[in-house]
Amino acid sequence: MAFRLAPTSASEGFRLEAHDSVGSTNAVALDHARAGDPGNLWVVSKKQESGRGRRGRAWLSPEGNLAATLLVITKAELRLAATLGFVAGLALSDALDAVVPKGRIAIGLDGGSEGRNRFELKWPNDVLASGAKLAGILLESTVLEGGRFGVAVGIGVNVVAFPNDLPYPATSLGALGATCDAETLFLALSDAWSENARLWNDGRGLAVIRQRWLKRAAGLGGQVAVRIDGNVVRGTFETIDEDCRFVIRDDEGSVVTIAAGDVHFGAVASARV
Secondary structure, three states, rough: OOOOOHHHHHHOOEEEEEEEEOOHHHHHHHHHHHHHOOOOOEEEEEEEEEOOHHHEEEEEEEOOEEEEEEEEEOOHHHHHHOHHHHHHHHHHHHHHHOOOOOOOOOOOOOOOOOOOEEEEEEEEEEEEEEEEEEEEEEEEEEEEEHEEEEEEEEEEEOOOOOOOOOOOOOOOOOOOOOOOOOOHHHHHHHHHHHHHHHHHHHHHHHHOOOOHHHHHHHOOOOEEEEEEEOOOEEEEEEEEEOOOOEEEEEEOEEEEOOOOOOOEEHHHOOOOO
């Protein structure tokens, strides 16, 4: 099966560029932006050889996994454009719900979930299944003429394989007993993106996205530790604020708002991180 767009996505003017293998779908998308591409372009591949995660970490995507990047051209403030990562998380979790048969994925997050969602969103950019990382999201941007930004919304999903040398649990759809392939998942993702992007509405609908995200939030109400530039803040995960920043109540009762950091839940939050 070849990669293809959902009918709703194609009817809204989205385009598709599919590769058998690519260095980085984000890099390809940003190159297109600098060359004058109007955006709404999906760059997808089943193999990615030099992808990146947050903070410059490598994100390898072997044959059969999904590497997908949507190029968005926007005049929205960069602060608002950054919340496209939350749109991506919602779109991916909606797509996974659509293509993975119910009963195939259990919830097993240590210290946070009440089992309401098979796929949960970990702030700021991960999708979890059974408490382990299934997918990661990375936004990268470039400044364009006319006050515009090119934003590459990168989505990497462990469909058939996952790395074993990570400092946190990871998994794949295959390891969890699901038989969905990368092409089927992308078809559902392109459809789910359209719905969630309409809700986001160039940032005007961020409050709706925030509420939807909180309903899928991993660890909400549980113990959390956040590493910020070498320091660790511990407390209870209370919410995300109107700008989608992470909000915890620390062990001394003070509210702490965090714009960037590495989050750990449950038993890990009580240990050294």
